[in-house]
Amino acid sequence: MVNQQFNFAVHILTVLAVNRGVVDSQTLARSVNTNPVVVRRLLLALRAAGLIETQAGKNGGAKLARDPRRITLLQIYDAVDPRPVLAMNERKAARHCFVSCNIKTVMATVAEGAETAVRKHLRGITLHRLQQKIRRG
């Protein structure tokens, strides 16, 4: 099972951007094709990041907290806090082996570079842009 929180979150926000109003977790879950509880957990993360507002009670749900032009995919990425794009090796090094003792530090730099590259890419894409693409089919 691959982590799809980023996908789910972008999907949810796109629906909110298109609908321009309050949408409940049940409706969002149907669009994403998942469980409402999964959606609500993501909504909490998105709210903590200041991207949406939620309302409890009857006729409650979620809506965007700001203009889609001012929401980037990087902000969504950070909101759901996914695992690094290149996994780090957390095992103990073999003390007798020089490579084993130093590879971790070196690979951390490599992973950091990969992360930076992805972040730069995501920073350049706004929710509004996705919305436009979807409108055009």
Added chain:
Amino acid sequence: MVNQQFNFAVHILTVLAVNRGVVDSQTLARSVNTNPVVVRRLLLALRAAGLIETQAGKNGGAKLARDPRRITLLQIYDAVDPRPVLAMNERKAARHCFVSCNIKTVMATVAEGAETAVRKHLRGITLHRLQQKIRRG
């Protein structure tokens, strides 16, 4: 459990680059701190990519097939064929929902861009460079 094949593979190749000779899977496994069978499976992938040569039988093992200056992290990445850096959503779309029907295509483009960014980063780093970094501690 996070996929560490890329980490393992880079580690293995770095040991081979430093040792400059045949190393058996038992020794490599101790350095990586994993099981020899796991190492041997990775060695098969690296051999298929033309990065190493292996030898069966007594005093067998693996060695680099070419100069570390001509091995990039991208080649290693491709050899182990890891999952995409951004996962794709494979679920069925909700036919009644316009966003649901089109988000997949849009997100595929986003994921492709992320992949390209990471690949570009990895293409710029050679095994030889890692070796140098490790030598300096």
Added chain:
DNA sequence: TTAAGTGTAATAAACACAATTACAGTTTTG
């Protein structure tokens, strides 16, 4: 011919993630 390796299948164990159930709390509306 034996010792020490690789190649490879099969299975078990560990782990991450999503789905589901359940229910307390909140808010609107009649």
Added chain:
DNA sequence: CAAAACTGTAATTGTGTTTATTACACTTAA
């Protein structure tokens, strides 16, 4: 104020992915 319709959240189960382990046939050097 009572009922309906939501959110917030904990607890548990189900499913898929990855690594570890065992086993053994095959290969090669000495």
